[in-house]
Amino acid sequence: MSLSSGKGNNGGYLPKVVGTPQHMENETLLEGLQNILDDYPDGSQILREMVQNAEDAGATCMKIMYDSRPIDPGDSLNISKYFKGPGICIYNDETFKDIDWRGIKKIGASFKRKLNEPLKVGRFGQGFKSVFHIADHVVILSGKKLLIIDPLKSEEKEDDCWSASLKDLSEDDSPQKTLTCFDCKYGFNSDIIFEDEPEYEGTLFWIPLREKSSLISPKLYTNENIYQLFESFKREAPIIPLFLRHIKNLELSFGQTDKLSYRVELVEEHVLEGNKEYEKVIREIEQRKSLPDTTISSVREVVVQTYPRARKGFTKDHWTIVQYLYGSTQMSQSMKLLSRDKGLSLSPCTGIAFCTKSNSVNKLSGHVFCFLPLPLSDRSISGLPVHVNGFFALEHNRCHVKFGCDQDQNDNSLLWNDGLISEFLPQNYNHILCHFKEMCKKDGNTPDLVETFYKLIPDPDIVDLQWHLLLKPLYAILLKDTSFYTTQNGGKWIQIDDSVADIFYGTTQNEHEKVLQVLEKLLIDCGVNFIKLPKNIKKVLKYMDHNPMSITPQLIRDNLRSSECWQEYKIVQKLSILAFILSDKQYGELDGLNLLPLSDDEHTFSKFLNDAEDIYVLCDESLDLFPGFERRLVSKKNVPDGVWKELVEIAEKGRRKGSQGSTSSRGFLSSGKRPFLDEIYNI
Structure with missing residues (x-):
C-alpha cells in the first residue's frame, strides 16, 4: 500500500490512502483464553x-x-x-x-x-x-x-x-x-x-x-486433581474473609455425601473504632466513584471458625484488623497524582490483621493480600508478624506484587506500590500497635500482653528485603512514641529516650544475663525507668542506629550512691551487684560503697574506704589462723570466683603500688590515702 499527499481545506497536506481498506485482526475468545x-x-x-x-x-x-x-x-x-x-x-x-x-x-x-x-x-x-x-x-x-x-x-x-x-x-x-x-x-x-x-x-x-x-x-x-485443588485452597481459606467486606462464609464439599467437607465462617465481629463511618464513606465512594478528602480508618475484632470436617470440632482464630482509606489531602503529591491515574485504577486502601489468640496449628503469618491472600509462595510472604493488605499493583497473573527488581523503575505501578508500602502502611501499622497498647493498659499490662505487643513489631532480620520500605518510617514513629513498657510506678509506657534499656554495650548480653534480674530490681527500686527489650526490638535499635541509655557499671554505682533501698537486699543479690560494678575495673569508683564482703559468720559487708582500717584478702583457706579478725578479712570461700579474682586484683595493685607494710601484707595507696585492701600470704 502506498501513500500520496493532497492539499486539504486548511491549507495543509493530509495523507490519502490508495488501495483496499483493511481491518486489524481481533483475537477470538479461544485465542484470548x-x-x-x-x-x-x-x-x-x-x-x-x-x-x-x-x-x-x-x-x-x-x-x-x-x-x-x-x-x-x-x-x-x-x-x-x-x-x-x-x-x-x-x-x-x-x-x-x-x-x-x-x-x-x-x-x-x-x-x-x-x-x-x-x-x-x-x-x-x-x-x-x-x-x-x-x-x-x-x-x-x-x-x-x-x-x-x-x-x-x-x-x-x-x-x-x-x-x-x-x-x-x-x-x-x-x-x-x-x-x-x-x-x-x-x-x-x-x-x-x-x-x-x-x-x-x-x-x-x-x-x-x-x-x-x-x-x-x-x-x-481427575478426582485426585480436584482433591489436591481443594486441599490447596483449604490452606488459605481460614484467612480469606479477613479483608473482605461481604464474604463471611466459605464451604467446600467433596462429593454429594459431603465427604471431606470443610467450612470457614466469620462468626463474631466487634466494631471497636470508626467502622460505621468507614463503611458509610465506602458506600459514598461506590456511588460517586471518587476518593475522600480526609483519611478514614476502622478497627474490628473478628473471630474466624474453621470446621475441618462438617461440624465435628473446629478451630478458632481471634483477629484484630485495622483498615485505612487515605484521603487526598493527607497524602504526598506524587501519591495523589498516582491515585488519579486511570491507567492504574487503584485506590489508597491498606489493612493490617494480627492474630491475638488461636488454637490452630501451622498458622500462616506475614501473608500479603490484595483483599484476598496472594497465592502462597516465598514471594507472598513478607516476613512481617502481621498480614498486610493493600490495593497493590499486581503482576499480570495476579500472583505477586510488582516490585522494582522485576519491572522498569519508571513504571507508575511500581511507584504506586512503593508509596503504598513506605507512605501509607506505616500509619496503618502504627495504628494497630497503638490499639494493642491500649488493650495492654486496659488489661493491666500483664507480661503476656506486653510480650505480644513487642512481637507485633517487625524484626528487620526476618522481613523480606522488598518490604524494608515499610521499616524505617514505622520504626521512626515508634522511637518517638511511648512504645516501651516499664514496671516503674506500677507500670507505664514511655519513650525510649526516657528509659534505661537492658543493653550492655561493649560486652555480650550473656555475660550479664544472670545478674540482669537483680539489676532490674535495683533500678526500679531506685526510681529508674528500666525497660526490658526482646531481641527483635534490640535489632530495631541497631537497624536505626539508635542508642538508648544502657546498663553500665557506672550507672549502677551512681544509683547505689543515690539510694539506700538496696541495703536490705539478700547477700546473693549484693554479690551479683558487686560482680557487675567490678567488671569495668574502675576500682577507684568503688569508694564509699558498702559492698565489700567480709568473712564473719553474719556475712556482713564493709565499705570500700581508703581511710578506713585495713581489710585483708586471704589468699588461701587459713582463716582459722586469724581468730577474731573475721571482720577485717575477705575469704575466697565467701564470694563467687569472678568477684574473688577482682578483689585479689585490687589487693595486688595495692601491693605493687604500696610504699609501706610488712612482707606479709602490702598496701594499695591512692592519693596518699590508706588502701581498700591488703593481701595476706600464707605464713
Missing part, C-alpha cells in the same frame, strides 16, 4: 478468583461442591453436553445484575476498570477465565437467566455465548433432565422452571471437567 491461561496458573487461584468475583458482587456466602457423578443428560439436545458431569458447582448468595452479565462475557481486560469502580478488584475480569484450566465450557444460572460460555464455538465461527431466560425453557428442552447437575444443590430445584415467573435467588456456576484434550488446554482433571 489461551493467552490468559498461559499467564494465570491453575491450582487454588481458580477458586480464589471465584471468591473475589462473589465478593465484588456483594455475596456473603460462597459454597463449592465437587460432584463426582458421571452425569449425562443425553444426546438428544444440542445443549446437553454443557450439563455433563463430573464437575464443580459453585454457589454464592448474590444474584447477577445486568452489569455482571455483560462483564462476564468480556475477555482480555478487567471490566471493573472500564466501569471506574475504585474499590472493586475483580468484577469478572481475566481472573474468572482461569476456570477454563478445568473445563471447556461453563454454565451460569442466576436469577431469571441462564448463560452458557463455549469458547470452542468461536473457532467454528459460531456464537461462543448462548443465553436464555428460565421462563423461555420449555418442556422440549427437558429442563428436569438437562439441569440435573444443579438439582438439589443449594436450594435449586428444576421444578421452578414451570413456575409463572421462574427465578433462582443466588448464582450457580457449573464447571464440567474436561473430558479430552482440547484447543483450550490439554490438561484433564
Whole structure:
C-alpha cells in the first residue's frame, strides 16, 4: 500500500490512502483464553478468583461442591453436553445484575476498570477465565437467566455465548433432565422452571471437567486433581474473609455425601473504632466513584471458625484488623497524582490483621493480600508478624506484587506500590500497635500482653528485603512514641529516650544475663525507668542506629550512691551487684560503697574506704589462723570466683603500688590515702 499527499481545506497536506481498506485482526475468545491461561496458573487461584468475583458482587456466602457423578443428560439436545458431569458447582448468595452479565462475557481486560469502580478488584475480569484450566465450557444460572460460555464455538465461527431466560425453557428442552447437575444443590430445584415467573435467588456456576484434550488446554482433571485443588485452597481459606467486606462464609464439599467437607465462617465481629463511618464513606465512594478528602480508618475484632470436617470440632482464630482509606489531602503529591491515574485504577486502601489468640496449628503469618491472600509462595510472604493488605499493583497473573527488581523503575505501578508500602502502611501499622497498647493498659499490662505487643513489631532480620520500605518510617514513629513498657510506678509506657534499656554495650548480653534480674530490681527500686527489650526490638535499635541509655557499671554505682533501698537486699543479690560494678575495673569508683564482703559468720559487708582500717584478702583457706579478725578479712570461700579474682586484683595493685607494710601484707595507696585492701600470704 502506498501513500500520496493532497492539499486539504486548511491549507495543509493530509495523507490519502490508495488501495483496499483493511481491518486489524481481533483475537477470538479461544485465542484470548489461551493467552490468559498461559499467564494465570491453575491450582487454588481458580477458586480464589471465584471468591473475589462473589465478593465484588456483594455475596456473603460462597459454597463449592465437587460432584463426582458421571452425569449425562443425553444426546438428544444440542445443549446437553454443557450439563455433563463430573464437575464443580459453585454457589454464592448474590444474584447477577445486568452489569455482571455483560462483564462476564468480556475477555482480555478487567471490566471493573472500564466501569471506574475504585474499590472493586475483580468484577469478572481475566481472573474468572482461569476456570477454563478445568473445563471447556461453563454454565451460569442466576436469577431469571441462564448463560452458557463455549469458547470452542468461536473457532467454528459460531456464537461462543448462548443465553436464555428460565421462563423461555420449555418442556422440549427437558429442563428436569438437562439441569440435573444443579438439582438439589443449594436450594435449586428444576421444578421452578414451570413456575409463572421462574427465578433462582443466588448464582450457580457449573464447571464440567474436561473430558479430552482440547484447543483450550490439554490438561484433564481427575478426582485426585480436584482433591489436591481443594486441599490447596483449604490452606488459605481460614484467612480469606479477613479483608473482605461481604464474604463471611466459605464451604467446600467433596462429593454429594459431603465427604471431606470443610467450612470457614466469620462468626463474631466487634466494631471497636470508626467502622460505621468507614463503611458509610465506602458506600459514598461506590456511588460517586471518587476518593475522600480526609483519611478514614476502622478497627474490628473478628473471630474466624474453621470446621475441618462438617461440624465435628473446629478451630478458632481471634483477629484484630485495622483498615485505612487515605484521603487526598493527607497524602504526598506524587501519591495523589498516582491515585488519579486511570491507567492504574487503584485506590489508597491498606489493612493490617494480627492474630491475638488461636488454637490452630501451622498458622500462616506475614501473608500479603490484595483483599484476598496472594497465592502462597516465598514471594507472598513478607516476613512481617502481621498480614498486610493493600490495593497493590499486581503482576499480570495476579500472583505477586510488582516490585522494582522485576519491572522498569519508571513504571507508575511500581511507584504506586512503593508509596503504598513506605507512605501509607506505616500509619496503618502504627495504628494497630497503638490499639494493642491500649488493650495492654486496659488489661493491666500483664507480661503476656506486653510480650505480644513487642512481637507485633517487625524484626528487620526476618522481613523480606522488598518490604524494608515499610521499616524505617514505622520504626521512626515508634522511637518517638511511648512504645516501651516499664514496671516503674506500677507500670507505664514511655519513650525510649526516657528509659534505661537492658543493653550492655561493649560486652555480650550473656555475660550479664544472670545478674540482669537483680539489676532490674535495683533500678526500679531506685526510681529508674528500666525497660526490658526482646531481641527483635534490640535489632530495631541497631537497624536505626539508635542508642538508648544502657546498663553500665557506672550507672549502677551512681544509683547505689543515690539510694539506700538496696541495703536490705539478700547477700546473693549484693554479690551479683558487686560482680557487675567490678567488671569495668574502675576500682577507684568503688569508694564509699558498702559492698565489700567480709568473712564473719553474719556475712556482713564493709565499705570500700581508703581511710578506713585495713581489710585483708586471704589468699588461701587459713582463716582459722586469724581468730577474731573475721571482720577485717575477705575469704575466697565467701564470694563467687569472678568477684574473688577482682578483689585479689585490687589487693595486688595495692601491693605493687604500696610504699609501706610488712612482707606479709602490702598496701594499695591512692592519693596518699590508706588502701581498700591488703593481701595476706600464707605464713
